[in-house]
Amino acid sequence: MSDARLLEVERINTYYGKSHILHDVSLHVEQGEIVTLLGLNGAGKTTTLRSILGLTPPRTGTVKLNGRELRGLAPHAVARLGVGYVPEGRRMFKNLSVLENLQLAERGTVGDGWTIGRVYDRFPKLKELAGRKSGRLSGGEQEMLAIGRALVGNPKLILVDEPSQGLAPIIVIELYKTLEELRRQGASILLVEQNALLALKVSQRAYVIDDGHIVHTGAADELAHDQPRIRGLMGLREDEDIPA
Ligand SMILES: Nc1ncnc2c1ncn2[C@@H]1O[C@H](COP(=O)(O)OP(=O)(O)OP(=O)(O)O)[C@@H](O)[C@H]1O
Ligand SMILES: [Mg+2]
Numbered sequence: 091m092s093d094a095r096l097l098e099v100e101r102i103n104t105y106y107g108k109s110h111i112l113h114d115v116s117l118h119v120e121q122g123e124i125v126t127l128l129g130l131n132g133a134g135k136t137t138t139l140r141s142i143l144g145l146t147p148p149r150t151g152t153v154k155l156n157g158r159e160l161r162g163l164a165p166h167a168v169a170r171l172g173v174g175y176v177p178e179g180r181r182m183f184k185n186l187s188v189l190e191n192l193q194l195a196e197r198g199t200v201g202d203g204w205t206i207g208r209v210y211d212r213f214p215k216l217k218e219l220a221g222r223k224s225g226r227l228s229g230g231e232q233e234m235l236a237i238g239r240a241l242v243g244n245p246k247l248i249l250v251d252e253p254s255q256g257l258a259p260i261i262v263i264e265l266y267k268t269l270e271e272l273r274r275q276g277a278s279i280l281l282v283e284q285n286a287l288l289a290l291k292v293s294q295r296a297y298v299i300d301d302g303h304i305v306h307t308g309a310a311d312e313l314a315h316d317q318p319r320i321r322g323l324m325g326l327r328e329d330e331d332i333p334a
Contacts, residue, residue, distance in 0.1 A: 094157030096121045096278050097142070097247055102151030102161075104141045111137045112148065113302045119247060119280050124273050126289040126310065127282045129299040130324055130333070135282035136178055138299065139249045142280075143175055144168045155247065174245030178252050180236040184225030188216055188235055191224050195239040209238040212268075230261035237268065247278045254285045259334070266292050284333040286324065290314035298323040 097119040104112040112134050119125045129135045140146040142153050144165045153160040160168050169175070182191050192206045210217035213234045219227060224235055233253055240248050250269070254262040262285070269279060270292045283289035290296055293310035298320075306313070306323045313320060320332055 094154065095119070096123075096156060097280065098152070098154045098157075099138075099142060100152045100154075102138075102141050102148035102153065104137055104146055104148045106137075106146070111302050112141060114151070115141075115299070115302070115304055116151075117280075117297050117304065117307070119278055121278055122273065122276060123295065124269060124279045124281060124293045126286075126293040126296045127280065127299055128284070128286045128289065128296060128320075128324060129282070130284060130326070133299045133324075134302040135299060136251055137302075139175070139251055139280070139282060142168070142249060143173060169243065169245075172244075172246035174240035174243050174248040176233075176236045176240050176248065176250040176253065178255065180229075180232045182224045182232065182236060182239065185223055187221050188224055188227070189220040191235060191239055192216075192242055196242040197244055203244040204241040206242060209241055212241075212271075213238055229257050230265065233257065233261075233265055234268075237272075241272075247280065248272075250279055250281045252283055252285075253281070254283065254288065262288060286320050286332050287314065287317075287334065290320075300325050 095118045099115060099117050101114045101116055102112055103114060115138055127135055127138060137146060141148045144163050148161060155171055192209060196206060215231060216234055216238055224232060253265055266288055273279060281289055290310045290313055296310045296313050297304050298306040317332060
């Protein structure tokens with residue numbers, strides 16, 4: 091069991107009611123990797139994360155964390171086993187302060203795990219804003235809080251859904267530096283993005299999903315250097331820009 095992959099998703103099929111959204115989706119994340127799942131609007135990225143988390147359980151297939159089956163478990167049980175989540179749109183308790191949001195998410199850890207103090211060291215801005223209601227933070231600050239909130243749960247794997255959405259380019263670059271730094275400190279991350287070029291820069295491997303099907307898997311740097319291929323895989327026309 092010790093050589094099991096950190097996350098192994100095998101041939102999952104996920105539905106919303108009668109709509110068959112994910113078709114035999116398989117992917118994996120090794121310990122210490124950033125893996126990106128790229129795809130356009132509606133391709134099935136969020137549904138893939140929801141399937142892993144047990145929020146929209148797949149009807150068939152398997153989702154394993156360190157060899158342990160997650161499919162069929164409730165979302166809180168999946169979280170407790172070590173899967174953190176930074177949701178699309180950074181959902182948080184907008185009427186609670188930064189500190190209160192972190193306190194709600196904090197899960198005690200032994201050794202050198204993430205504490206609120208360590209999150210403040212990493213994101214000094216959050217410390218400055220500790221008493222502010224999170225609904226009054228800027229988009230970039232909210233994204234930092236959403237990441238901080240995931241970290242204090244001390245997950246084995248963090249799922250991050252379109253962190254660059256709605257942020258100014260300079261903030262997005264900062265954010266990606268943060269993800270790279272977290273990886274250097276040992277974090278394992280499954281990132282979903284439309285912003286392909288930036289995501290590929292920080293990732294070791296990539297998958298592309300189109301209409302609920304995985305249409306590509308490979309090394310991130312190879313794909314990063316082949317923009318026509320990214321366009322083709324993501325279903326963009328030659329004259330359409332890759333989302334940034
Ligand atoms: N709650 C829902 N009920 C029914 N259909 C849904 C629901 N959520 C998403 N879908 C459909 O499932 C498909 C995949 O959606 P999903 O949200 O996974 O895409 P996405 O890749 O995350 O897109 P985006 O980049 O816009 O966030 C889309 O066709 C979408 O319309
Ligand atoms: Mg989405």
